[in-house]
Amino acid sequence: MFSLLLAAIPASAQEALxxxxxxxxxxxxxxxxxxTFSFRVSGxxxxxxxxxxxxxxxxxxxDMAPFRLQFRTESYSLGIHTLSAVGYTGDGRILNSNTIQRQFVSGSSANRVALWIIIPILxxxxxxxxxxxxxxNRGRAHEDKLAVTGPxxxxxxxxxxHPFAMHIxxxxxxxxxxxRCPHCGKWSLVRRVPSDVLHSASVALAKDVGENAPTTNDGDSFRQQLDDSRFD
Ligand SMILES: [Zn+2]
Incomplete structure (x- = not known):
């Protein structure tokens, strides 16, 4: 039907649509x-x-420029469709546009193709x-000594x-x-302690660390810290 229409109109028009x-x-x-797409025609x-x-x-x-028409692909069957336009000029000429072929796909297959793009981004x-x-987590490992709770x-x-988090x-x-206690480095049999007890002990520890930190008067504790860091 459409090809008949095309054949009937001579392709003489130099002024293209x-x-x-x-x-x-x-x-x-x-x-x-x-x-939702739209035809855009100029001539x-x-x-x-x-x-x-x-x-x-x-x-x-x-009937008025700009010549446009909006449509939804859902209104048409899935598959390949040919889009075209016919123009009528003031001096009685009939112009045929170029044709555009598109495959109308379903929303679900459009989503599927979109996923190919989205998944790599995710x-x-x-x-x-x-x-x-x-x-x-690597940064947190350095705070292990001060952590008093854990899994x-x-x-x-x-x-x-001193309080400490029990180790794996x-x-x-x-x-x-x-x-093994990370503070004194000694191994002992320990049991879980309620969190409020741990909390007050850790407050005491923080105070203790704050007071003792600048004065590493005895080389023993410094060496002990080195030992600890080697283990951690
Ligand atoms: Zn200890």
Whole structure:
């Protein structure tokens, strides 16, 4: 039907009717389209009327510049469609536009194609977050000495009475753990201590550290700290 129409009109017109397809809202990748699009037609100055066609059927017309028509791909069957326009000039000529072929795809397949684009972006974003949390965890490891709670609970060292978080390497012995105190470096059997007790002990520890930190008068404690850092 459409090819008959084309054949009937001689391709003599040098003043072309130019059809472009614009995506107003939706999805377009290559020839695949889905959503709201519009015909945009430009032609000679004396263009008076433009008819817009999909597969040779007139779906609308515009009698005033700019010659445009918006449509939704959902209104048509899925698959390849041919878009074109016919223009009528003030001096009685009929102009045929170029044709545009597009594959109308369903919303779900448009989403699927969009996922191909979005998933790599998500992977990059989440990967970046994993790396930054890994860096944050490395920083946290240095605060291990001052941490008094952890996944294995906190306890008080029976030797130096400083609080510390129980370690993963602590050896389970009955109801307690055989664990090493990061403050005095001694191993002892420890048990989980309620958090309020830990809190007051850690406040005391912070005060203690604050008072003793500048004065490393005895070389023993300094060497002890070196030993500790080697273990951590
Ligand atoms: Zn201790």
């Amino acid at each position: 130019t059809l472009r397809l614009r995506r107003d809202f939706g999805f377009g990748l290559g020839s695949n389209v889905q959503g 000679p100055d004396n263009l008076e009327r433009v008819e817009f066609l999909i597969d040779g059927d007139i779906i609308g017309a515009d 992977v990059l974003a989440l990967g970046g977050r994993a790396v930054s949390s890994w860096i944050a 294995f609970g906190g306890t008080l060292c029976p030797k130096c009475s 390497w602590g050896i389970n012995v009955g109801l307690g753990k055989y664990d």
